[in-house]
Amino acid sequence: MKVKKAVIPAAGLGTRFLPATKAQPKEMLPVVDKPAIQYVVEEAVRAGLNDILIITGRGKRSIEDHFDRSVELENFLEARGKFDELKEVREISEMASIHYIRQRDPLGLGHAVLVAEDHVAGEPFAVLLGDDLIAGTTPLLQEMLRIHERYGRSVIAVQEVARDEIGMYGSIEPEFVQERLARVVSIVEKPAPDEAPSNLAAIGRYVLTPEIFDSLRAVEPGKGGEMQLTDALNFLAQEQAVYAYVFENGRFDVGNKLDYLKATIELAVDREDVGAEIRQYLADLVQRKKIL
Numbered sequence: 005m006k007v008k009k010a011v012i013p014a015a016g017l018g019t020r021f022l023p024a025t026k027a028q029p030k031e032m033l034p035v036v037d038k039p040a041i042q043y044v045v046e047e048a049v050r051a052g053l054n055d056i057l058i059i060t061g062r063g064k065r066s067i068e069d070h071f072d073r074s075v076e077l078e079n080f081l082e083a084r085g086k087f088d089e090l091k092e093v094r095e096i097s098e099m100a101s102i103h104y105i106r107q108r109d110p111l112g113l114g115h116a117v118l119v120a121e122d123h124v125a126g127e128p129f130a131v132l133l134g135d136d137l138i139a140g141t142t143p144l145l146q147e148m149l150r151i152h153e154r155y156g157r158s159v160i161a162v163q164e165v166a167r168d169e170i171g172m173y174g175s176i177e178p179e180f181v182q183e184r185l186a187r188v189v190s191i192v193e194k195p196a197p198d199e200a201p202s203n204l205a206a207i208g209r210y211v212l213t214p215e216i217f218d219s220l221r222a223v224e225p226g227k228g229g230e231m232q233l234t235d236a237l238n239f240l241a242q243e244q245a246v247y248a249y250v251f252e253n254g255r256f257d258v259g260n261k262l263d264y265l266k267a268t269i270e271l272a273v274d275r276e277d278v279g280a281e282i283r284q285y286l287a288d289l290v291q292r293k294k295i296l
Contacts, residue, residue, distance in 0.1 A: 005128055006153065009057065014060055048132055112226075130212075142253065157247055160210050160246065161210070174193050192238065215240060
């Protein structure tokens, strides 16, 4: 069955970015001139997923407002002759059919995915985490969807990380079936580096079959008392094949301050409107601060 729906969990508190996230959702922090979650929605749309469910929580109303129409703003821009800005603002509310549901209790990523069960209605679906930005030139989700169409099974994105960083991720035990594609023998959440089955880390892109919901209900709460998607994927991998697609570049964890800054700089450098000036500024900065 062709994947048509995407789920974007966006209910987290954003504690890694306090105090900036005290009064605004972390997903609404701007990367250049767009909130982070807009990049994620645009990625789903590029992959052909136009039915999008965003899992929100308390204090996240600005996400809904962002993707809704703003008649007052549109009228203002039209009256001032700012037609390029008007076109851009209207496109935000027209890019996809976006739905919302609240995760009432912060019970983890697995629970957030479980909240989406009624909306996906027994179909396979994609999950895109709002913290992970994938560069527009990296066709990661499209490739994962092709793998799902070929095998009819769940697919997760994985990336090599330093061994001392694997404890921040889910770590897979891979059985490679071809270059950059492995069957997941097992996956463990945030293992100690010396206990990790590999340094292949699950990052925030998944294409899941609906059987994941039974797996979520079958597992016990994991670390922190939360329902871990990783544990459910491990359970599912013992019942049916789960595949891992290995990719290399183009990912930024914008929930991390350093990666957030890297994303802002790299995306700005590639922009037609500010790219040349940013490149010149960075060159001047290197000279002034004697960075090299």
